[in-house]
Amino acid sequence: MTVFDVEQLLNDHGVKPTPQRAVITDYLVHTHSHPTADDVFAAVAEKLPVPLSRATVYNTLNILVEHKVVQEVHTEPGKTRYDANLSDHHHFVDSVSGEIIDVSLENISHMPVSLSKDFLDGKFELEGYQITFFGKKKN
Amino acid sequence: MTVFDVEQLLNDHGVKPTPQRAVITDYLVHTHSHPTADDVFAAVAEKLPVPLSRATVYNTLNILVEHKVVQEVHTEPGKTRYDANLSDHHHFVDSVSGEIIDVSLENISHMPVSLSKDFLDGKFELEGYQITFFGKKKN
DNA sequence: ATTCATGCAAAGCATTTGCACATAA
DNA sequence: TTATGTGCAAATGCTTTGCATGAAT
Numbered sequence: 001m002t003v004f005d006v007e008q009l010l011n012d013h014g015v016k017p018t019p020q021r022a023v024i025t026d027y028l029v030h031t032h033s034h035p036t037a038d039d040v041f042a043a044v045a046e047k048l049p050v051p052l053s054r055a056t057v058y059n060t061l062n063i064l065v066e067h068k069v070v071q072e073v074h075t076e077p078g079k080t081r082y083d084a085n086l087s088d089h090h091h092f093v094d095s096v097s098g099e100i101i102d103v104s105l106e107n108i109s110h111m112p113v114s115l116s117k118d119f120l121d122g123k124f125e126l127e128g129y130q131i132t133f134f135g136k137k138k139n
Numbered sequence: 140m141t142v143f144d145v146e147q148l149l150n151d152h153g154v155k156p157t158p159q160r161a162v163i164t165d166y167l168v169h170t171h172s173h174p175t176a177d178d179v180f181a182a183v184a185e186k187l188p189v190p191l192s193r194a195t196v197y198n199t200l201n202i203l204v205e206h207k208v209v210q211e212v213h214t215e216p217g218k219t220r221y222d223a224n225l226s227d228h229h230h231f232v233d234s235v236s237g238e239i240i241d242v243s244l245e246n247i248s249h250m251p252v253s254l255s256k257d258f259l260d261g262k263f264e265l266e267g268y269q270i271t272f273f274g275k276k277k278n
Numbered sequence: 279a280t281t282c283a284t285g286c287a288a289a290g291c292a293t294t295t296g297c298a299c300a301t302a303a
Numbered sequence: 304t305t306a307t308g309t310g311c312a313a314a315t316g317c318t319t320t321g322c323a324t325g326a327a328t
Contacts, residue, residue: 016302016307016308018301018302018307018308018309020308020309021308036292037292037293038292050309051309051310052309052310053309053310053311054292054293054310054311055293055294055295055309055310055311055312056308056309056310058292058293058294059294059308059309060308062293062294072216074213074214074215074216075213076213077211077213077219077317077318078217078219078291078292078317078318079292080216080217080292080293092254092258092263095266101263103254103258106255107254107255107257107258108252108253108254108255109252109253109254109255110249110250110251110252110253111249111252112249113247113248113249113250113252113270114247114248114249115231115242115246115247115248115272116245116246116247116248118246119231119242119246122277123276123277124231124240124274124275124276124277125274125275125277126272126273126274127234127273127274127275128272128273128274129270129271129272129273130270130271130273131252131268131269131270131271132268132269132270132271133254133265133267133268134265134266134267134268134269135263135264135265135266135267136263136264136266137262137263138261138262138263138264155282155283155327157283157284157326157327159283159284160283175317176317176318177317189284190284190285191284191285192284192285192286193285193286193317193318194284194285194286194287194318194319194320195283195284195285197317197318197319198283198284198319199283201318201319216292216293217292217293217316217317218317219317219318
């Protein structure tokens with residue numbers, strides 16, 4: 001994805017592209033590492049010809065989440081991670097390192113999952129679900 | 140579950156029962172509200188004849204997690220919630236209020252879920268999974 | 279005696295906010 | 304010029320830590 005495409009992506013989601021936002025989004029779109037805000041800051045700060053503050057990173061990430069360009073992933077206490085994989089997928093979390101690995105739908109049996117009418121019973125409107133697998137990554 | 144049973148439960152999991160730990164555990168075992176550490180502190184402080192500090196609540200919750208008496212639930216940024224429902228179950232999160240509702244296995248279709256051999260491929264050892272449904276609770 | 283739990287206050291992180299400056303339409 | 308984005312630093316909120324006291328074995 002080129003810088004132009006990133007600007008397109010931002011425009012498509014109603015986010016005004018700025019140099020900072022473009023570089024942050026570009027980084028997120030090209031990584032599978034589910035970075036934290038600080039990971040993003042560290043990776044992007046050196047790429048930008050202009051200074052970059054943590055506040056801008058946090059602001060940008062929140063805007064990208066609000067506009068559904070990326071999604072938050074919560075697997076560990078105290079850390080919010082970001083995922084720009086826009087395809088329908090789930091996650092495998094290594095219980096030792098905390099590393100998050102994407103799991104595409106074709107790697108999961110017995111999909112899709114749904115809630116019984118008995119549970120929903122006119123009381124809940126189901127919008128989606130997220131499966132977090134956990135286990136150990138072997139060496 | 141009586142106080143005696145709570146002490147039994149703690150002993151069974153290798154946690155030395157103290158008054159604070161017993162009352163905290165008792166509270167967790169009897170609620171379905173998935174409380175935060177602060178919720179626990181607020182609910183338990185007034186029940187105890189002795190003073191209770193937040194540090195003790197945090198210490199105790201971490202010990203209970205380590206000894207698998209309760210589990211952490213992460214659905215929102217910046218908040219760790221605790222769940223003493225020891226049965227196999229999943230969660231529904233109200234996307235408006237953040238409220239977490241337990242979903243027992245019989246309320247889910249297409250269970251159990253598993254990962255394909257292709258994904259695991261000798262590289263991952265699957266220990267379990269957690270499904271987080273999200274949507275709106277109707278009034 | 280020795281070990282371990284507790285309380286308090288201080289410290290630590292991740293994240294948000296207030297405000298001034300810079301930028302773009 | 305009007306609105307919006309950015310940077311900096313201060314503030315906030317949740318959680319952990321250090322240390323002294325207190326209880327239990």
